Amino acid sequence: MRGARARGINSPAVIRMPIAKEATIDPALEAQVFWYRYRREIAILLGLAVLGIVGVAGYRLYRDRREATAATLFSAAKTPAAYGDLINQYSDTAAAASAYLLLANAQRKDGKYAEANATLLKFLEKFPRHELATTAQMAMAANLQTMGKEDEAFATYQQIASANVPAFNAPVALIEQVHILQEKGKTEDARRICETIMTQYRDSYAAVEASQLLRTLLKTAKPGTPPAVAPPKPGAAVTATVPPTMKVLPAAPPAPNGAPSVAAKPSAAPATPSSAPSATP
Structure with missing residues (x-):
């Protein structure tokens, strides 16, 4: 039984595993x-x-x-x-x-x-991002100037210029600082601010005003000085620069007839003080 399949204990058994079918998903059911x-x-x-x-x-x-x-x-x-x-x-x-x-x-x-400043402050608190917020700050600074509070106005202008560099009111605030410094006589500080305006805002109208203010400040800082006189050389004698007073005598009377005419020459003599008239009786 060579062709027959061997059966018995020692013969290897063929085990067939069941194949699982793929599960199908129904979208409507899901x-x-x-x-x-x-x-x-x-x-x-x-x-x-x-x-x-x-x-x-x-x-x-x-x-x-x-x-x-x-x-x-x-x-x-x-x-x-x-x-x-x-x-x-x-x-x-x-x-x-x-x-x-x-x-x-x-x-x-x-x-x-x-x-007015209290009203503007309420406006800034209520509308901090309003397009006219910096204009309201400028108005507050102007009111402070009118009340004579120059230091507070100057601080407000500084805040506007530093916090709103690209804004329209920034160069205007710098110009106002220059005016305040000019009134206080702080020419050097005012000159530096004018140079800042001409550098950062060269295309604005404020640069033109800053250049005019700068020329005025330079004229004020450099007044005209009298011409210098050279000192005398060492060892040279000091001479008077004013000539002595000369006294011109009157011309001589004309000569009588027959006498040779002689041209009268004025004689120059140093001026002497005239003697006082005597008071003898």
């Missing part, structure tokens, strides 16, 4: 399972999203109406009291920012410089 498992969380997120959209839209509508109402009141406001009412009712609107500036200007015209 979606249903996911929804069934997380349906509550999904519903909450959708509700929050809808509420957020509605809230943002409602807030924008509220802001637009508020801005429109404030703008209407601002166009009708002509007095400081009206500006104050607008600020109190709509303090967070663009119209209120303009009302702050106009109120400060009205207070400055009335001579209320301290109140």
Whole structure:
């Protein structure tokens, strides 16, 4: 039985392993399972999203109406009291920012410089990134100058120039510093600031004014000096530079007829003091 398959204990057995079939995924079934498992969380997120959209839209509508109402009141406001009412009712609107500036200007015209600065300070606290923030600071410094507080005004101008280098008001603040230093007689410090303006802001109109101020400062710093007189050489005798006083005698009377004429020559003699007339009787 050579061709027959050997069977027995010692014969190797052939073991066949079962082959697992690939599992197929049904997308619809997976979606249903996911929804069934997380349906509550999904519903909450959708509700929050809808509420957020509605809230943002409602807030924008509220802001637009508020801005429109404030703008209407601002166009009708002509007095400081009206500006104050607008600020109190709509303090967070663009119209209120303009009302702050106009109120400060009205207070400055009335001579209320301290109140004007207080109004401008509130404006800066409420709208620190406003496009006219540096202009408000310049107005505060000008009010301080008017009140005679030169040191505080100078410090404000320094703050404007250092914190807003590329801004329009920076060279103007430097020019104002030059004027203050010029009034105090600090010519050297004023000259350095003029040179800074001409270097950093050469394309601005402030550079032209700085050059004019610099010429004025140089003329003030170098007054005209009298011509120097050379000292005498050592060993040389000191001589008088003023000639002695000469006395010219009157011309001689004409000669009688027949006498030879002789040209009268004036004789020069040193001037002598005339003797006083005698007081003898």
